[in-house]
Amino acid sequence: xxxxxxxxxxxxxxxxxxxxxxxxxxxxxxxxxxxxxxxxxxxxxxxxxxxxxxxxxxxxxxxxxxxxxxxxxxxxxxxxxxxxxxxxxxxxxxxxxxxxxxxxxxxxxxxxxxxxxxxxxxxxxxxxxxxxxxxxxxxxxxxxxxxxxxxxxxxxxxxxxxxxxxxxxxxxxxxxxxxxxxxxxxxxxxxxxxxxxxxxxxxxxxxxxxxxxxxxxxxxxxxxxxxxxxxxxxxxxxxxxxxxxxxxxxxxxxxxxxxxxxxxxxxxxxxxxxxxxxxxxxxxxxxxxxxxxxxxxxxxxxxxxxxxxxxxxxxxxxxxxxxxxxxxxxxxxxxxxxxxxxxxxxxxxxxxxxxxxxxxxxxxxxxxxxxxxxxxxxxxxxxxxxxxxxxxxxxxxxxxxxxxxxxxxxxxxxxxxxxxxxxxxxxxxxxxx
Numbered sequence: 001x002x003x004x005x006x007x008x009x010x011x012x013x014x015x016x017x018x019x020x021x022x023x024x025x026x027x028x029x030x031x032x033x034x035x036x037x038x039x040x041x042x043x044x045x046x047x048x049x050x051x052x053x054x055x056x057x058x059x060x061x062x063x064x065x066x067x068x069x070x071x072x073x074x075x076x077x078x079x080x081x082x083x084x085x086x087x088x089x090x091x092x093x094x095x096x097x098x099x100x101x102x103x104x105x106x107x108x109x110x111x112x113x114x115x116x117x118x119x120x121x122x123x124x125x126x127x128x129x130x131x132x133x134x135x136x137x138x139x140x141x142x143x144x145x146x147x148x149x150x151x152x153x154x155x156x157x158x159x160x161x162x163x164x165x166x167x168x169x170x171x172x173x174x175x176x177x178x179x180x181x182x183x184x185x186x187x188x189x190x191x192x193x194x195x196x197x198x199x200x201x202x203x204x205x206x207x208x209x210x211x212x213x214x215x216x217x218x219x220x221x222x223x224x225x226x227x228x229x230x231x232x233x234x235x236x237x238x239x240x241x242x243x244x245x246x247x248x249x250x251x252x253x254x255x256x257x258x259x260x261x262x263x264x265x266x267x268x269x270x271x272x273x274x275x276x277x278x279x280x281x282x283x284x285x286x287x288x289x290x291x292x293x294x295x296x297x298x299x300x301x302x303x304x305x306x307x308x309x310x311x312x313x314x315x316x317x318x319x320x321x322x323x324x325x326x327x328x329x330x331x332x333x334x335x336x337x338x339x340x341x342x343x344x345x346x347x348x349x350x351x352x353x354x355x356x357x358x359x360x361x362x363x364x365x366x367x368x369x370x371x372x373x374x375x376x377x378x379x380x381x382x383x384x385x386x387x388x389x390x391x392x393x394x395x396x397x398x399x400x401x402x403x404x405x406x407x408x409x410x411x412x413x414x415x416x417x418x419x420x421x422x423x424x425x426x427x428x429x430x431x432x433x
Contacts, residue, residue: 004030004127006425007147007171009134010192011038013411014397014418015177016117021422022175023124029426030169031126032149034133034187038121039114041179041186045411046102050110052088053081053415054408055101064404065413066266071377071402072413075385079419084412091116102408134191137174137393139199144392146170172392173425175385177418180371180398181206192399193374200389202376204401207273208368210410211265212257214361215280219324223251226320227258232286235264236279237271246286256280256357263405266372269362282355284317294349301345305338312337316352325351370410374401385421392428396421 006022008015011033019031031038045051054061058076062069085095085103093116094106105112122128129149138145148168178192193203227250234244243264250258261280271278285293300312310333313322326333329351331344365371375395379388387393396417404410 002030002167002169004028004169004171006030006173006175006422007032007169008175008177008422009147009195010176010178010397010399011035011128011130012177012179012188012397012414013039013042013117014179014399014414014421015175016121017415017418018175018177018394018396018422018425019126020117020121020124021419022173022426023121023126025423025426027173027426029124029126030129030171031121032129032132032134032147032169034131034191036130038118038128038130041183041188042114042117043110044183044186045110046104046408048110049104049108050113051102051104051406051408051411052095052113053084053103053412055081055097055103056407056409061409061412064407064409065402066404068377068402069404071380071382071400072416074382075413075416075420078423079416081412083419084415088113088116091120100407134195137195137199138168138170139390142390144172144174144199144390147174173394173428174392175394175396175418175421175425176375176399177396177421178399180374181365182208182368182371184365188371188398190371192395196375196395196399199387199393201379201387204373204376206371206373207269208362208365209266209269209372209403210262210369210406211269212252212363212367213255213261213265213268213280213359214363215255216358216360219357220251220255221253222324223320224253226251226318228282228284228318230286231260232283233260233264234281234283235267235271236281237267237276239277239279242271243267249282254363255359259406262369265362266403268359269372272359272361278359280357280359282357284352284355290349290353293352294345297345297349301337301340305336307337309333309335309337309340328355369406370403371398372401372403374399377401384424385417386424392425394421394425 005027006029008019008031019029023029095103096106132149135148176192179188181190197203229248232246235242245260247260248258249261329347385394397414
């Protein structure tokens with residue numbers, strides 16, 4: 001049985017940070033990763049560019065996590081944006097701030113981040129154990145005693161093997177940083193929830209977050225591939241507005257996606273789980289209220305009275321949306337502008353301000369960027385990331401019931417909670433020597 005001061009389960013951003021910080025404090029550290037190498041999911045973030053964090057102020061940053069955001073106050077107070085940027089620069093990853101305060105590596109290469117983190121961890125003497133899945137946490141009384149690992153061959157990395165190659169590793173300090181259940185092909189298959197539940201922790205039911213949405217009818221399919229910028233989208237649950245966002249969205253063959261759709265998906269997924277009726281309303285002209293838009297329409301129709309309706313629409317819509325608008329407003333495409341009635345003009349105005357789609361579902365964990373739900377934060381000490389139920393057990397990253405909007409917020413939380421858990425476990429193990 002191997003003996004270590006600290007064992008970290010999971011080689012994602014939270015696990016890498018936790019292992020490196022534990023080792024840098026002098027603790028002999030083992031990092032267990034089920035896949036053939038660490039950081040597989042990190043390589044996909046930001047469409048392969050790795051959106052590391054966001055330059056938002058602390059209060060605003062926390063608000064992006066919704067109801068559980070305050071849990072992160074201590075972690076962010078110890079290790080936040082400037083600390084992360086300086087850390088990355090120290091390990092050879094210079095960063096740049098882009099639109100919306102999003103921070104990326106200058107190289108726009110997520111693999112560079114993974115490689116730098118892995119080199120940093122191993123440079124501090126962390127033992128990296130890959131192709132290994134943690135089967136159980138070993139607990140005696142209310143104290144962590146170690147874990148049992150099933151070793152697996154590289155070619156069989158996704159197949160669970162219990163025997164004959166099981167090994168046990170002993171430690172008084174174990175950090176669970178296994179990630180969530182999204183992008184399961186990268187190793188995020190919810191192992192941490194199983195381990196935490198087995199030792200008494202409450203698991204808030206998991207569901208996909210930052211996930212594309214499925215819609216009824218064929219409107220989305222007709223607009224497949226069309227990206228809309230600077231639109232306002234509202235989510236209506238049982239007819240009442242529950243959330244809204246301004247920015248960019250995308251139509252797909254199954255429904256809608258894009259930054260603002262992903263950010264609004266949290267409310268949609270929860271409402272659908274409750275069996276409620278959900279609609280999406282798109283305001284194509286958010287800069288104009290109904291009065292100003294009506295005046296603009298009236299002016300254009302008067303100025304171009306001989307032009308056909310379909311031609312007039314070119315000033316208001318992307319070309320791909322024009323046939324859809326003609327169909328839904330029920331105004332003949334070839335009707336001259338000067339013949340359009342006030343009732344028809346009002347119909348067009350209302351459609352431009354309120355394009356409706358009924359939401360019927362959402363995509364699976366395979367397409368979700370993060371996972372909502374997880375280890376109940378009430379059972380974790382936010383000052384150390386230590387379990388309040390099992391002495392010596394810590395949590396970091398997406399395994400916790402924490403999820404935020406797109407924009408770098410989730411990765412910062414992974415790095416910050418990993419940093420705090422690693423420091424806490426590392427210093428605690430040394431104090432007991």
